[in-house]
Amino acid sequence: MNLDELFAVTAEHAARTDREAAFPVEALDVMRANGMLGFVVPTEHGGGGGSVTEVLDLTLRLAREDMSVAMIFTMHCQQALALVRHANPELAARVLPRLARGELYLASVTTERGKGGHLLSSESVVHSDGSHLKIDRDAPIVTGGPHADAYLVTVLAPDATSPSQVSLVYAERSEVDVEVLGGWQPLGMRATRSVPMRLTGQVPVRNLVGEPGGFREIVTGTFGPLAHLGWSAAWLGTAAGALSRVVQFLRGEAGRKQFDTTSELLLTGLAKVRGRIDTVHSLLRNTSRVVESTEDLTQPPVQLLLNTLKITAAEQCFTAVDELIELVGLRHGYLTGSPLRLEQAFRDLRSASLNYGNQRLYLANGTLSLLDQQVRLV
């Protein structure tokens, strides 16, 4: 897998895709060609057999160039892993080899008007005639949606009696009508092209991923952990890249002329930023270890840790870049086009606390804390 080409292509187009809020098609083409879209597909299906830890390593590295591309990669791996682990044998045989060949970029259709990013409920009724599922699904935010070759869609199970009976369905672009309902003009993560979309059409019943109404198991085992780990890695890589550029600048001739590297204000500031980044990194690695070595991820201590990782990474990575801007000042920190690219990192990272809202996770962790009287640390 030639990663240098991907990093170079990503860096080359990062400023333009941010400015134009354009999807990084050039980086996606490299990912298709170099096997990254099949990175987590087992080798027996022709994939890279990559582990969760390796996905996080790549996400971290990519985010140093461009947070949007890192998000696109890590979220694709999350969907791909859902298929690897939960697709029935027929669906796996049909889809995984194509995923390995880079033919399928996956997007998830899990948001819904009225419930936002709430994963575990749906109001989207689906009809079944026994052999096909008839989908009519409207989603306010689909990351990479216009460029995806296939979608993982949450819908209410056909015979559902409550909104919690959610199924996950695989739908290829050729099987459904895909309508883009609006644009994407955000503050940051601009290259993710996360537009509102409507999917209508019929897919075979065998495209069901997991059990009917069984999306909860996919969320607790794969979707949730991978989302929090992958996003956190993308945010951490963005902040680490920003600090690295600042340190390289301060160490250079121009930097040393402008900044006094014995200044206590500067040194204390750098120490705090570095500390935030190391804290998030430690938390990310520990959480990843726990997720990969724990069978029942629904235990409150594990859920608490996963939510804490997401909350902490979102807060600390954003604060780290905010503090870097304060340290280097207006010209180097605040201007678009500054080689330090702190302004873009700041805008990109502002999304972190909103991307599956921290507020909601604090509420969940309050409840989970009450379920763990012993305070079992994992």
Added chain:
Amino acid sequence: MDANFPAVLQPFLKYAGGQEITGESRLRDLGLDSMQSIQLLFAVEDAYHVSLPDELLTDDTFATVGSLWAAIESVRPAAQEAS
């Protein structure tokens, strides 16, 4: 299962409607969400004078009416079962 158990659960199951609640009834399908499960736990613990240990508070315990009842049974004093 205690005959009164469905009545203890009923206030937390907004999609139960008029249907009979049995051991196989799936709590989440009937409307239990994670935020409410702590309130349901308190109600159950008060009703049966038990305290469920942390180790039992997983998704599996809150899967069905029967699995939650089994968890309660596992911590009820033997004397109470006999009475």
